[in-house]
Amino acid sequence: MPFPSRFKHCSNCGAAVDYRVPADDNRERAVCPACHTIHYQNPLNVVGTLPVWEADGRVLLCRRAIEPRYGLWTLPAGFMELGETTAEGALRETQEEAGADVEMGPLYTLLNVVRVGQIHLFYRARLRSPEFNPGPESLEARLFAEDEIPWDEIAFKTTRETLRCFFDDRRQGRAFQLHAIDIP
Amino acid sequence: MPFPSRFKHCSNCGAAVDYRVPADDNRERAVCPACHTIHYQNPLNVVGTLPVWEADGRVLLCRRAIEPRYGLWTLPAGFMELGETTAEGALRETQEEAGADVEMGPLYTLLNVVRVGQIHLFYRARLRSPEFNPGPESLEARLFAEDEIPWDEIAFKTTRETLRCFFDDRRQGRAFQLHAIDIP
Ligand SMILES: [Zn+2]
Ligand SMILES: [Zn+2]
Numbered sequence: 001m002p003f004p005s006r007f008k009h010c011s012n013c014g015a016a017v018d019y020r021v022p023a024d025d026n027r028e029r030a031v032c033p034a035c036h037t038i039h040y041q042n043p044l045n046v047v048g049t050l051p052v053w054e055a056d057g058r059v060l061l062c063r064r065a066i067e068p069r070y071g072l073w074t075l076p077a078g079f080m081e082l083g084e085t086t087a088e089g090a091l092r093e094t095q096e097e098a099g100a101d102v103e104m105g106p107l108y109t110l111l112n113v114v115r116v117g118q119i120h121l122f123y124r125a126r127l128r129s130p131e132f133n134p135g136p137e138s139l140e141a142r143l144f145a146e147d148e149i150p151w152d153e154i155a156f157k158t159t160r161e162t163l164r165c166f167f168d169d170r171r172q173g174r175a176f177q178l179h180a181i182d183i184p
Numbered sequence: 185m186p187f188p189s190r191f192k193h194c195s196n197c198g199a200a201v202d203y204r205v206p207a208d209d210n211r212e213r214a215v216c217p218a219c220h221t222i223h224y225q226n227p228l229n230v231v232g233t234l235p236v237w238e239a240d241g242r243v244l245l246c247r248r249a250i251e252p253r254y255g256l257w258t259l260p261a262g263f264m265e266l267g268e269t270t271a272e273g274a275l276r277e278t279q280e281e282a283g284a285d286v287e288m289g290p291l292y293t294l295l296n297v298v299r300v301g302q303i304h305l306f307y308r309a310r311l312r313s314p315e316f317n318p319g320p321e322s323l324e325a326r327l328f329a330e331d332e333i334p335w336d337e338i339a340f341k342t343t344r345e346t347l348r349c350f351f352d353d354r355r356q357g358r359a360f361q362l363h364a365i366d367i368p
Pocket of ligand 1: 011
């Protein structure tokens with residue numbers, strides 16, 4: 001998950017861009033000397049779920065079949081697309097990566113990962129079935145009890161933090177309110 | 185706030201892009217026939233605050249000095265930038281647009297505006313002073329009691345919905361929990 005690479009050419013006309021601070025702005029932007037388009041680069045949203053099988057309280061993780069972090073475990077999540085809400089994107093990723101049938105719950109964690117220009121949003125979700133059908137991005141999808149979580153093989157800090165919040169809240173008997181977390 | 189316009193050229197090498205579904209994908213993307221870069225377009229985050237002067241409960245609105253919606257009123261908000269968290273971006277916009285000195289509170293509304301490919305995030309904020317110094321994007325910044333809100337001159341639905349949630353919650357004596365709203 002590298003910081004987005006800088007534009008070299010104008011996506012409108014193809015000319016090589018200059019980097020300068022436009023009038024009425026205070027940051028350097030990619031500006032096209034030919035068609036004068038200003039190109040902005042902005043953070044991206046990653047949306048996913050924390051799917052729970054309520055019969056025994058186990059949570060669903062997927063083992064990544066793609067880089068980065070091939071072979072490590074993650075909550076189902078991916079880049080939000082145009083044309084969908086954050087919750088719709090989270091549901092889509094859960095279906096695509098785990099083939100899981102879930103009922104969506106409320107937003108549970110919002111994690112800022114400034115270093116890579118990403119915001120991760122995880123929704124709680126209730127599994128309707130303990131059967132999965134992982135897609136091509138996952139080697140495997142399975143349920144883990146708290147004491148089975150492979151903490152040393154978790155792909156991303158945002159998954160780790162979301163799991164930690166959930167198990168802490170549940171152990172303390174707290175309501176599952178939104179956790180807003182900045183990842184260093 | 186139009187839906188993002190489609191790329192015509194590759195921002196890496198400048199060649200004209202094709203639109204097709206890449207292997208291992210299920211959506212049409214801008215693909216470069218020369219350098220093979222795949223260009224994704226994703227939703228953008230708009231971040232802002234709901235600043236309250238607690239001495240009398242009035243809220244801060246800014247009158248827009250720019251298009252779209254020139255002359256209409258809005259909560260201070262703008263596009264999130266790389267290198268900042270959602271809360272840092274919301275604070276920056278509040279300083280830039282209103283010149284307001286605020287103490288940031290928790291996230292209060294998350295609004296999906298799918299039609300324009302945007303997610304709006306508003307944080308509650310406590311004004312430390314009732315004096316403002318609006319920047320070039322605002323004609324004016326001032327405090328409004330609930331019965332003074334210019335409901336017919338609000339620039340964006342996301343401002344209107346956030347104000348409505350706030351006055352409703354306050355009137356009902358409810359805790360100010362997160363509201364997640366989809367804007368049609
Ligand atoms: Zn250009
Ligand atoms: Zn190219």
